[in-house]
Amino acid sequence: MRRPRLGSTMRTLMLAIACIAAATSVPAAAPTDDLARYPVSGRRSGYTYLSPETRAQQKDEFANPGMLWVEQGERLWSLVPDKSKAQAQSCVGCHGDAAKSMRGVAARYPAFDRGEGHVVSLEHRINACRVKKQGATPFAWESQGLLAMTAYVSRQSLDMPVSVKVTGPAARSFERGRTAYYQRRGQLDMACAHCHEERTGARLRAEVISQGQINGHPVYRQLWQTMGSAQRMFAWCNDAVRADPYAYGSQEYTDLELFVKWRGRGLPVETPAIRR
């Protein structure tokens, strides 16, 4: 999916604003740097590992590059994806105002889906709507459209505490995710926990190891210069330990996403967060 022209216009505008701000050297406003709010019972959002400049950039809706995806998602929300279909309707047709209907949704995903019979990610849920309710083709994982939709829907839960359900029908998925988290893999033979649980705060070369929380996903990752889902981050980490990554949207990664999201229970939803 190509980004509509408005996106590039907005980017130019924001760049201009950023340049003006830099030229006039407005100091970063102190009240935006509310670090104390971010650790919850020892759980630390990736936000707390960022430089003060990047934290300020994340907080500023005009400077945060992830907001381009949120804006595109907002447009897609009221767009009919395929007018040739009998079910042709936009998200608004069923869900109305996202600010109300989608509030809190991202905080509780991944979640068990009764219709599917297993735990699904927010990405799956959005694609299920597209296929079943809109008669459209599903977005590819990590496509501009899917990232825009997940970013927009997640944005409606901004600052709400992460709270996924891991008991009942989600319990098996959760336990599989937990097992994967502590399982060594790859040529380097490392588990997620080796770095993100046992060695947080230590450095790999210059990079400080975070807790690997996903309360801000999808995130704008500076290394990628684009948005990415939590599952893209899992695949990136798997590559780093020379392990064969699972497919995006696979049950393995969705189980892991549920467990990792639970690790960050209580952390505020930050989408679109900026990460290194």
Place this chain on the structure above:
Amino acid sequence: MPALRFARLLVSVLPWVVFPCTMPAGAADALVPYRVVGDGIPAPLTDTPGDPRRGRVAAANSTQGNCAICHPMPIAELPVFGNLGPPLDGVGARLTEAQLRLRIVDAKRLNPQSIMPAYYHVAGLRRVAPKFQNQPMLSAQEIEDVVAYLATLK
């Protein structure tokens, strides 16, 4: 068609049947066997003595040893070092070559919980990416080179 496929298979396998020593290097069974004595591997893995200069390069290189990603070490040209592992300054005075060799070959023999990768071990790994399957992280000669280099850090 099946006959043709079988013929192709035969042709591709034949050289290994006739010349078993031409098996591709890096296959699991191609690892040089070694013997652990105490907390070390006393015998070198190769006949060619380790070269400390090549070992220094392999230790610094991010596609070979990449030691500096976790260990502070005395390599002035590297801009920054990780701190997950202990500093390697003086490691040649603290450990013998045999001890260094085992710690690089398979540190988990000494501490099963260790995060340090085994650099000369391929068995029992889970979901290794296809292009790294059945290959040790360093060759036997590179292990010897790195051991020789670390032994100089006194």
